[in-house]
Each structure stands twice: as structure tokens, then as C-alpha cells.
Amino acid sequence: GKGIKAKLAKKIPIEREKFLGIKCLHGQKIIGQISVNSVIGGMRGLPLLFCETSSLDKNKGIYYRGKLLKDVCAKLPRVQEGTQEGTPEGCFFLLTTGLMPTKKEAQEVTKEWLKRGSVPRYCLRMIDSMDKRVHPMAQLCAASACLNPQSQFVEAYTKGARRADYWKYAYEDSMNLIAMLPTVAASIYANVFKDGEGSREVNHKEDWSGNFCRMLGLPEKDFVDLMRLYMILHADHESGNDFVDLMRLYMILHADHESGNVSAHACHLVGTALSDPFLSFSASMCGLAGPLHGLANQEVLVWLTKLRKAIGDDPSDEELKKFIDDTLKGGQVIPGYGHAVLRDTDPRFVLQNEFAMKHCKDDPGVKLVTRLWKIIPEVLKKLNKVANPYPNVDAHSGVLLQHYCLKELKFYTVLFGVSRALGVLSQLIWSRALGAPIERPKSFSSTEICRFINEA
Numbered sequence: 001g002k003g004i005k006a007k008l009a010k011k012i013p014i015e016r017e018k019f020l021g022i023k024c025l026h027g028q029k030i031i032g033q034i035s036v037n038s039v040i041g042g043m044r045g046l047p048l049l050f051c052e053t054s055s056l057d058k059n060k061g062i063y064y065r066g067k068l069l070k071d072v073c074a075k076l077p078r079v080q081e082g083t084q085e086g087t088p089e090g091c092f093f094l095l096t097t098g099l100m101p102t103k104k105e106a107q108e109v110t111k112e113w114l115k116r117g118s119v120p121r122y123c124l125r126m127i128d129s130m131d132k133r134v135h136p137m138a139q140l141c142a143a144s145a146c147l148n149p150q151s152q153f154v155e156a157y158t159k160g161a162r163r164a165d166y167w168k169y170a171y172e173d174s175m176n177l178i179a180m181l182p183t184v185a186a187s188i189y190a191n192v193f194k195d196g197e198g199s200r201e202v203n204h205k206e207d208w209s210g211n212f213c214r215m216l217g218l219p220e221k222d223f224v225d226l227m228r229l230y231m232i233l234h235a236d237h238e239s240g241n242d243f244v245d246l247m248r249l250y251m252i253l254h255a256d257h258e259s260g261n262v263s264a265h266a267c268h269l270v271g272t273a274l275s276d277p278f279l280s281f282s283a284s285m286c287g288l289a290g291p292l293h294g295l296a297n298q299e300v301l302v303w304l305t306k307l308r309k310a311i312g313d314d315p316s317d318e319e320l321k322k323f324i325d326d327t328l329k330g331g332q333v334i335p336g337y338g339h340a341v342l343r344d345t346d347p348r349f350v351l352q353n354e355f356a357m358k359h360c361k362d363d364p365g366v367k368l369v370t371r372l373w374k375i376i377p378e379v380l381k382k383l384n385k386v387a388n389p390y391p392n393v394d395a396h397s398g399v400l401l402q403h404y405c406l407k408e409l410k411f412y413t414v415l416f417g418v419s420r421a422l423g424v425l426s427q428l429i430w431s432r433a434l435g436a437p438i439e440r441p442k443s444f445s446s447t448e449i450c451r452f453i454n455e456a
Ligand code: FCX
Pocket: 292, 293, 294, 296, 328, 332, 333, 334, 335, 336, 337, 338, 339, 340, 341, 380, 385, 386, 387, 388, 392, 393, 394
């Protein structure tokens, strides 16, 4: 059979068998210990969750389905003409099925999403009725929740569908939701930043990212003309579609990050109550909207802007070090540096930097970010407490978006969210496929914790 659904229909019974076997034979084995710190300290590092789609290794980096992210980027089939990047569509195929798609299979996903992409009018009306002061992320949460009348999962559940079939409806809803997200996000962007100007038509000649960029109206025509002129003058390769390629790459890199991070865990948690995928995704986005999670990409740019205002676009190493020191002395962290799990430069940073070196190495923001990659770790290491002094994903994304004229910082987390849908919804489909039960850990009061301590 072809397509994701056929692949899943074949694979899910096998994985269920495997699961049942593990449960029966090894269900009682102990794989971790819970300390008092685990209970009061955010469950850091506890081996508590299941995730089939992606994993992190503190030194080796990020894996999607057992493949290093850089190999995923290298091997995903190039679908549209003239593109240098794989597609998020192909990435979704990989995350859900565990298989690297062929070019044809990746194209099939694009076609499916184009077919499913039209957003119901009542939802667009709701977006249009929003006050501009409502943060784009809050609008994304509201819009995805309000799509819930579309849910085939709800319909099937109400009619008494078999539990073994739940994944099929979770799949349909996930595909429909992902297909609609570019239009939803672009409508929010147009309303908040462009007085409602912008297209909402899906063009069947373009892929998911191409449609998204066009609906955002980016890069602006002036910029495309400028780039064409630059390319003619430098007798370089064709340009103009670089921004779509950046979008493809961005959507692949931000998609999945294990299941313990806030956005993935929120989606899973809500999904275990058998809330439908639209509501589960909405919950996920509420979490991504927090400053310790998805909002960090915004903070990096704020910091860089301050830096450039203070010491200019081409400061000396000494000036940079002093600015970094001053930030630290002011009691602030260096945004975009450090990670809870990784212990080396985030591969998502490296891949974005490779893109930048190919497409816009002379951009002053890009140059600065690249120089800081050498300088900041030296300074952070000297503090003797930062577990990972190297840059994470958020240190780079902002300057690239700025380069292509996506200047509205408040929108950056929405892009992150559209991408994150691919990961959290792949995980959700598998949660329903494997019959993940409702999450319900036991909680303890401080009196009870003290009793444990006294008994120990
Ligand atoms: N600048 C200055 N100090 C830093 C630092 C940074 N970038 N990163 C960590 N430290 C400090 C911590 O503040 C802590 O100091 P303290 O003991 O005085 O409180 C000490 O180093 C140890 O923290 P560490 O174990 O290295 O880091 P955590 O796992 O606790 O936290 C994050 C990880 C990412 C939250 C932390 O490095 C940070 O605040 N970075 C800056 C913000 C950021 O970039 N966030 C995005 C993270 C990521 F990409 C994502 O999840 O999206």
C-alpha cells in the first residue's frame, strides 16, 4: 500500500505485539529511581516517558527515528524544482512511519495536505474578529481549538468506534490540522501586522512551505528584486526561492524534540484524556507560548539588537566580550546558549549556520551570530557552572528570518508552533495506536514528603 496511512496500518499491529510482549515479560523491571528532587524539581532527567519518533543524545545530538538530524536533512528527498532542501512533508512521513520517504511518497503527502488545506469559514471569521492585542500564539491556540467541530476522532468516539481504530481518526484529524496551519498562521500574521492584507488561497503548484511563504507575502517583492539584482551582479545561482528553502529547513528542524519538553508533553497529556487532536494541539501551543520554551527565539533577537545598538555591527572581540560580561553581571543569562540535555552545539544551530553560509554569509546579523559562536562559549566556560556553554536552536533562527524580512518578533513562536505540529501530532497518532492510557501520576503534600524523609 502507499501513503502514510497504509504504512501505519501495516506497522501498528506489529508494534502493538512488540509492546504487549514487553509489558508481559518485562513490565515489572525497574529502570530508574525517584528522589525528593524529582518530585519537587520538575522531574528532570527521570526516565518516565515513551517516545518513538525522536530522541536526544547529550553529545551526539538529535535523532529523528534513529537518524541523526543532519542525515535526515541530507537524505530527505528534494521535491520542488530548484530546491536545495527536503520537505517538512517528507519529514512527517519519516516521523510517523519510521521510514525515509521516496520522492514520490513525499510528493503524495504534499498532495494530501493541499487537498485538506481549506480552513472552514467560521474559523477564519473567528480569527478576523480577534483584537490585535491578542498575542499571535494565543490566537493560534484559539484557532486550533475552534477547529474541533472538524474532528473525525470526536465523531468516531461518539459513535462507539473500537479502541484499536482510534489512531485512524487521530491520523485524519492530524493531517487535516497540519494542512490548515499555514493558512491559519498566515491569517493571524496578516491581521496583526499587515492590516489583514494577504492571500488565503492554497496554490496546488506549490508545496506546504511554498504556500505558507506566499500567504505570508514574504520575502517582500522589493527584497526579491534586490536579491535578483545581487545575483545577476555576482553571476551567482538563481535566487528568490531561498526563503522557501529556509522555511522548509526551519519546519524540519523545529518539528520534534522527544516527548518530555513542554509542548510535546502537553499534547500527549491532553490526548490521553481522549481529547481530540485539535484540542490536544491547542494545549501544546499554550505551552510553547511560554518564555522558557518557544519564546526564547524572540529574546535572542532583542539581545542582539541591544548589542548592535551599543557597539555596532562590526565590534572588536574585546567589545563583544565586554558586552557579554555586562549582560552576565546584570544577572541575565545569554539567550540562545545552554540546553537542558545537549552538551555540545545544538545540531539545529549548525544546520541553520550551514544554510546561512550558503545563502547570506554577508548579512551583518549572520556574521555576528557566527562570531559569537566562538566567543560566548569561552566566556560561559569561565563561569564554571554552565553545563552547556554552546548555542542552541534559538541563537540562530532570528537573524535568518530577519534577513528575509520576517521582522515581526511576536510571530516567531507561531512559526515554531506550525513546525512543532509535525512532531507532537506524529507522537499523538502513535499514542492512540499503542493505546496509551490516561496519565495520572500520584502527587504528595509537603507533610507526606516529610514523612518519607523521616522513614528513610
Ligand atoms: N547564560 C548564563 N548563564 C547560564 C546560561 C546562559 N546561557 N545557561 C545556563 N546558565 C547558568 C544557569 O543560570 C545556572 O546558574 P545558577 O546555578 O546560578 O542558577 C547554571 O548555569 C547551571 O545551569 P545549566 O544546568 O547549565 O542549565 P539548565 O539545564 O538549568 O537550563 C537553559 C538550560 C536552556 C534553560 C539555560 O541554559 C538557559 O537559561 N539558557 C538561556 C535561555 C535559552 O536559550 N533558552 C532556550 C533553550 C532551548 F533551546 C529550548 O528549550 O528551546
